[in-house]
Amino acid sequence: MKARVIVTLKSGVLDPQGKAIEGALSTLGLAGLTSVRQGKVFDIEIEAADRQAAADQIKAACEKLLANLIVEDYVVEFV
Amino acid sequence: MRAAIVLFPGSNRDADAARALRQVSGVEPTFVWHDESELPTAVDLVVLPGGFSYGDYLRCGAIAARARIMSAVTAHAARGGLVLGVCNGFQILCEAGLLPGVLMRNADMRFICRMQHLRVETTQSSFTRAYRPGQVLKFAIAQGEAITRRTGRRLPG
Numbered sequence: 001m002k003a004r005v006i007v008t009l010k011s012g013v014l015d016p017q018g019k020a021i022e023g024a025l026s027t028l029g030l031a032g033l034t035s036v037r038q039g040k041v042f043d044i045e046i047e048a049a050d051r052q053a054a055a056d057q058i059k060a061a062c063e064k065l066l067a068n069l070i071v072e073d074y075v076v077e078f079v
Numbered sequence: 080m081r082a083a084i085v086l087f088p089g090s091n092r093d094a095d096a097a098r099a100l101r102q103v104s105g106v107e108p109t110f111v112w113h114d115e116s117e118l119p120t121a122v123d124l125v126v127l128p129g130g131f132s133y134g135d136y137l138r139c140g141a142i143a144a145r146a147r148i149m150s151a152v153t154a155h156a157a158r159g160g161l162v163l164g165v166c167n168g169f170q171i172l173c174e175a176g177l178l179p180g181v182l183m184r185n186a187d188m189r190f191i192c193r194m195q196h197l198r199v200e201t202t203q204s205s206f207t208r209a210y211r212p213g214q215v216l217k218f219a220i221a222q223g224e225a226i227t228r229r230t231g232r233r234l235p236g
């Protein structure tokens with residue numbers, strides 16, 4: 001089974017990297033961009049008895065390592 | 080005072096830590112590899128040195144915080160043992176939950192490299208009891224991240 005995890009900063013958490021990227025895009029002449037925030041994508045292949053078992057494992061991976069729950073949210077989708 | 084210095088792949092200020100500990104305590108510190116399950120016996124102080132553990136992959140200190148040795152370090156702290164994290168070592172302690180908060184990139188996107196004055200607020204600590212209350216100290220700092228807490232209030236790093 002294949003899953004994609006997307007980790008993003010919680011709304012309201014300052015994102016200096018996103019701001020730096022926004023500035024660079026503006027320097028390239030791309031107008032109209034009012035916000036850029038950077039996140040992370042993890043593509044995971046997992047063997048499990050069923051979808052629920054796989055989902056439980058991936059959730060544990062997110063909560064234990066992939067996301068810092070103080071400042072990050074995560075979303076899991078099976079592809 | 081017996082000290083153990085934990086090494087992760089990418090730690091690079093371990094020699095500095097060893098030299099400082101040798102000078103201050105007169106006792107040779109022990110190096111401990113991240114994959115060990117136990118600390119040496121009768122260790123007083125565990126030091127997590129500076130560097131770029133795991134290349135700062137995922138988040139600074141995130142992978143090191145989950146290394147096998149860290150449950151022994153946590154147990155040592157729970158027993159009242161001393162733990163000092165310097166730079167990346169401090170990031171590791173925050174990721175491990177041994178210190179509260181999380182480190183985020185400096186808001187103004189600058190890497191701060193300068194001398195910083197700090198005032199000793201309390202001498203009721205093993206780390207500060209040799210100072211006078213209110214004493215002002217000067218440290219060299221070199222950091223790209225500051226600590227922030229859930230409230231979002233940032234303390235300058």
